[in-house]
Amino acid sequence: DGGPSSIVASVPGKASNSPVWSPSGLQIAFQSDRSGRSRIWLVSRDSVGRPWHEAVQLTDVRCSTPVWARDGSGVLCDAGRDLVFLARDGRVSWRRNLVPSSGLVGYGAPAYSRDGRTIYVQGIKEDYIFGTYAIPVEGGPPRLVMQLDDPTLSVPRVTSPGGLGVGPN
Numbered sequence: 001d002g003g004p005s006s007i008v009a010s011v012p013g014k015a016s017n018s019p020v021w022s023p024s025g026l027q028i029a030f031q032s033d034r035s036g037r038s039r040i041w042l043v044s045r046d047s048v049g050r051p052w053h054e055a056v057q058l059t060d061v062r063c064s065t066p067v068w069a070r071d072g073s074g075v076l077c078d079a080g081r082d083l084v085f086l087a088r089d090g091r092v093s094w095r096r097n098l099v100p101s102s103g104l105v106g107y108g109a110p111a112y113s114r115d116g117r118t119i120y121v122q123g124i125k126e127d128y129i130f131g132t133y134a135i136p137v138e139g140g141p142p143r144l145v146m147q148l149d150d151p152t153l154s155v156p157r158v159t160s161p162g163g164l165g166v167g168p169n
Helices: none
Strands: 016-021 027-032 037-046 064-068 073-078 082-087 092-097 104-113 118-125 130-136 143-148 157-162 161-168
Touching: 016 064, 027 064, 064 104, 092 161
Parallel strands: none
Antiparallel strands: 016 027, 027 037, 064 073, 073 082, 082 092, 104 118, 118 130, 130 143, 157 161
């Protein structure tokens, strides 16, 4: 609403990053090493405009890059070779290792589709196909939706100190 900014979670000398608002605006999930190990934490409030409560560790699962489910039921995070969905109470609702079923050897940057039924990740397969993959939330193998190392794609690139241009890599 244009008011002054305020610190909602801070521990001197400890890093906190990747903050994401819940759909309701009542919680913020973030990654922090405040416990000595990088984990997902939550800070919450009772209603918009009310004070924030003390941050609590959501889980002891090693996760990064939290992303709220569209319905606010929990947080999706990247746990190395697994995608993990954490309920708001910290329970692991599901964990999926995509390597055996898909050949993805690396992936990250999870994001939900607008309808919340698909998760998109940037990934690379065993055969070195780098791209964006769609994964059904209900299960199933990842599907390549855009190959990012396709030489025919034009991508934005800086062509001068003051502007953007479009052209091949």
